[in-house]
Amino acid sequence: xxxxxxxxxxxxxxxxxxxxxAAQWPDYxxxxxxxxYSLMAGGKRIRPVLTLAVCRLFGGQAEEALPFACGxxxxxxxxxxxxDLPCMDDDDFRRGKPTNHKVYGQANAVLAGDALLTAxxxxxxxxxxxxxxxxxxxxxxxxxxxxxxxxxGQVLDLLGEGKDLGEEEILQIEALxxxxxxxxxxxxxxxxxxxxxxxxxAVADYARKVGLAFQIRDDxxxxxxxxxxxxxxxxxxxxxxxxxxxxxxxxxxxxxxIEELTQQAIQCLAPFSETEFLRTLAHFLAxxxx
Amino acid sequence: xxxxxxxxxxxxxxxxxxxxxAAQWPDYxxxxxxxxYSLMAGGKRIRPVLTLAVCRLFGGQAEEALPFACGxxxxxxxxxxxxDLPCMDDDDFRRGKPTNHKVYGQANAVLAGDALLTAxxxxxxxxxxxxxxxxxxxxxxxxxxxxxxxxxGQVLDLLGEGKDLGEEEILQIEALxxxxxxxxxxxxxxxxxxxxxxxxxAVADYARKVGLAFQIRDDxxxxxxxxxxxxxxxxxxxxxxxxxxxxxxxxxxxxxxIEELTQQAIQCLAPFSETEFLRTLAHFLAxxxx
Numbered sequence: 254x255x256x257x258x259x260x261x262x263x264x265x266x267x268x269x270x271x272x273x274x275a276a277q278w279p280d281y282x283x284x285x286x287x288x289x290y291s292l293m294a295g296g297k298r299i300r301p302v303l304t305l306a307v308c309r310l311f312g313g314q315a316e317e318a319l320p321f322a323c324g325x326x327x328x329x330x331x332x333x334x335x336x337d338l339p340c341m342d343d344d345d346f347r348r349g350k351p352t353n354h355k356v357y358g359q360a361n362a363v364l365a366g367d368a369l370l371t372a373x374x375x376x377x378x379x380x381x382x383x384x385x386x387x388x389x390x391x392x393x394x395x396x397x398x399x400x401x402x403x404x405x406g407q408v409l410d411l412l413g414e415g416k417d418l419g420e421e422e423i424l425q426i427e428a429l430x431x432x433x434x435x436x437x438x439x440x441x442x443x444x445x446x447x448x449x450x451x452x453x454x455a456v457a458d459y460a461r462k463v464g465l466a467f468q469i470r471d472d473x474x475x476x477x478x479x480x481x482x483x484x485x486x487x488x489x490x491x492x493x494x495x496x497x498x499x500x501x502x503x504x505x506x507x508x509x510x511i512e513e514l515t516q517q518a519i520q521c522l523a524p525f526s527e528t529e530f531l532r533t534l535a536h537f538l539a540x541x542x543x
Numbered sequence: 544x545x546x547x548x549x550x551x552x553x554x555x556x557x558x559x560x561x562x563x564x565a566a567q568w569p570d571y572x573x574x575x576x577x578x579x580y581s582l583m584a585g586g587k588r589i590r591p592v593l594t595l596a597v598c599r600l601f602g603g604q605a606e607e608a609l610p611f612a613c614g615x616x617x618x619x620x621x622x623x624x625x626x627d628l629p630c631m632d633d634d635d636f637r638r639g640k641p642t643n644h645k646v647y648g649q650a651n652a653v654l655a656g657d658a659l660l661t662a663x664x665x666x667x668x669x670x671x672x673x674x675x676x677x678x679x680x681x682x683x684x685x686x687x688x689x690x691x692x693x694x695x696g697q698v699l700d701l702l703g704e705g706k707d708l709g710e711e712e713i714l715q716i717e718a719l720x721x722x723x724x725x726x727x728x729x730x731x732x733x734x735x736x737x738x739x740x741x742x743x744x745a746v747a748d749y750a751r752k753v754g755l756a757f758q759i760r761d762d763x764x765x766x767x768x769x770x771x772x773x774x775x776x777x778x779x780x781x782x783x784x785x786x787x788x789x790x791x792x793x794x795x796x797x798x799x800x801i802e803e804l805t806q807q808a809i810q811c812l813a814p815f816s817e818t819e820f821l822r823t824l825a826h827f828l829a830x831x832x833x
Contacts, residue, residue: 281695281719282702288690335657340649359630360701363653364694367625370657371689374664378682384674391681392668399661400578404654405571411650412572429571 256533260302263315267301268293270319271326274376278368287357287365288372292330294348295484299467299538300438301326306530307442307456318445320380321390325438327373328398331366332434336407338362342493349484370398382445390444397437406430410495418496427468427498428461435464455521459531462518466511466539472497473507474542482543515539546823550592553605557591558583560609561616564666568658577647577655578662582620584638585774589757589828590728591616596820597732597746608735610670611680614663615728618688621659622724624652626697632783639774660688672735680734687727696720700785708786717758717788718751725754745811749821752808756801756829762787763797764832772833805829 254262271292278285301322308318337344337352338359344352354362377394380387396402406429413426439460443453474483475490476499490497499507518535522528544552561582568575591612598608627634627642628649634642644652667684670677686692696719703716729750733743764773765780766789780787788797808825812818 278690279695281690282698284690284695284698331657335653338650338653340653360628361698363625363628363630364698366657367621367660368690368694370660371685371694374681374685375689378678378685384678387678388668388674388681391664391678395661395663395665395668399665400568400571400574400658404658404661405569405574408572408574408651408654 256530256537259530260534260537263302263305264298266305266315266319267298267322267326270323274323274327274372278372283357283361284364284368287353287361288369290356291334291347291353291365292327292369294350296326296330296348297543298326300329300435303435303438303460303534304442304445306534307439308446309442310456310525310527310531311443311446311448311452313442313446317380317382318442320376321394321441321445322438324373324376324390325394325434325441327369327376328394328403329434331369331373332398332403332407334362334366334369341407341411342489344485344489346485380445383447386444386447390441393437393440393444397433402429402433402437403431406433413496415494416496420498420501423496423498423501424465427465431468431471432461432464435467436460452525455524456531459518459521459535462514462521463535463538466514466518466535469498469507469511469514470539470541472499473504473511475499477504478542484543511539546820546827549820550824550827553592553595554588556595556605556609557588557612557616560613564613564617564662568662573647573651574655574658577643577651578659580646581624581637581643581655582617582659584640586616586620586638587833588616590619590725593725593728593750593824594732594735596824597729598736599732600746600815600817600821601733601736601738601742603732603736607670607672608732610666611684611731611735612728614666614680615684615724615731617659617663617666618684618693619724621656621663622688622693622697624656624659628652631697631701632779634775634779636775670735673737676734676737680731683727683730683734687723692719692723692727693721696723703786705784706786710788710791713786713788713791714755717755721758721761722751722754725757726750742815745814746821749808749811749825752804752811753825753828756804756808756825759788759797759801759804760829760831762789763794763801765789767794768832774833801829 275289304318304322305315309315334353336342345355377390406426409426436457439456440453443456475487478487480487515535519532565579594608594612595605599605624643626632628644667680696716699716726747729746730743733746765777768777770777805825809822
């Protein structure tokens, strides 16, 4: 299948599966609605798409990886809800819509995030895969999202506001805050397919490069992007006094860096066949405008 | 071993294990300190003690259940941190110490809670038990803590503030908010021991009765307890305008109800031998003063 058609098919498959999971949550006050509001808010589903693609690359059935892909997307969604809270980044808009706490209030936004994070592990545990693989998926996702991964990155990110961080410090924050989850997305696909350790490490490496390029693009778009296309105001890094790659190196050097990382990511796939989708995905993410 | 000695031995074993897990978290800003502050804040460890005791009842090695017990305690701790936040119950003291957000600020308190919840699943996944049991433990804990359990209960609890709820509504809130996790604690012990489904259901039933008695005692202590012994001010239910069992039924009826539930809990253990610890635990929790 051609890249755009496959991407759309996977995105639709993920949307349907997420909607089905959401329909099973009980209807206690505004909780399900608040969880669903952010979960179905038009995300690009990059991470779960990566999970499905890697599963396919290693000969697995993409549908078998769907619970891993959807669980990871729920964790990603919870992190956005909590990041947007007034005590964190205090953002009013996300993907062109008011943020969760703007609609449901702070208490419900905290709880909707908590519930999505917890439900993610229910979804992982429901996968129809050998229990060894499910256990490893739980371990990998919890490691990537926890204190040694995404949450650790968010703590350092908040701590760095208003400070002039060095490039190494920015790299560490981005690797933890964004990179770990993109890497986990690739690993979950490999785990679902029952890959070898070497295969899993190769796609983890691919994902780290793609993830960093993705984050540099994010910084670039925050300075030079179109707010209407992004669905949120630009300049938020500056208003939050965050050190960014663009501020450190300039736009041109960042563009060259994105290109270099994309080439390196593609080289990680050299040992494998039928890599066209993942190669095109790397270029697609590097060149995105939203 | 005599009850008090066994209880103390189990509590010490859990304290040590929790401390070891905490020592492995990375040192990103104040995150590990904030997580550890609440995790090691002198909780009574009722839930993990129950996990170990049930594992022992069904012939398992208590140490094998330790990762399940500690993971569950981390989830319990995260829920206390988030419940105390200004946008939730807005409490300043917990177990005689300033609440997490009072010490580390709201952003770090939200993130410390998020990190504890996530780390809990890392800890579960690390158990040296057959992967089928680990998967089931993940499913049971996520179900109990998630939107159909504890978080659902907290949403209903906040929604009920200032309203005159009926007894059925209070029962539902307490079953979700507190009961689900106490039931999960018993189930995790049974799962660790590789119990039969009938054995697991029997201790789940025991735990639901004990859990409800525990919660009614909580309401009683909030009215008639000693703030110095409790480590937090009494009268907080009234100041939050929460409907309680005591307000509905009066103190004497609540005392009788606690006694009845404790007897029912003990009856659930009738099919088993060596139940002395769990029988005494039921009385101990029903009669607690803190």
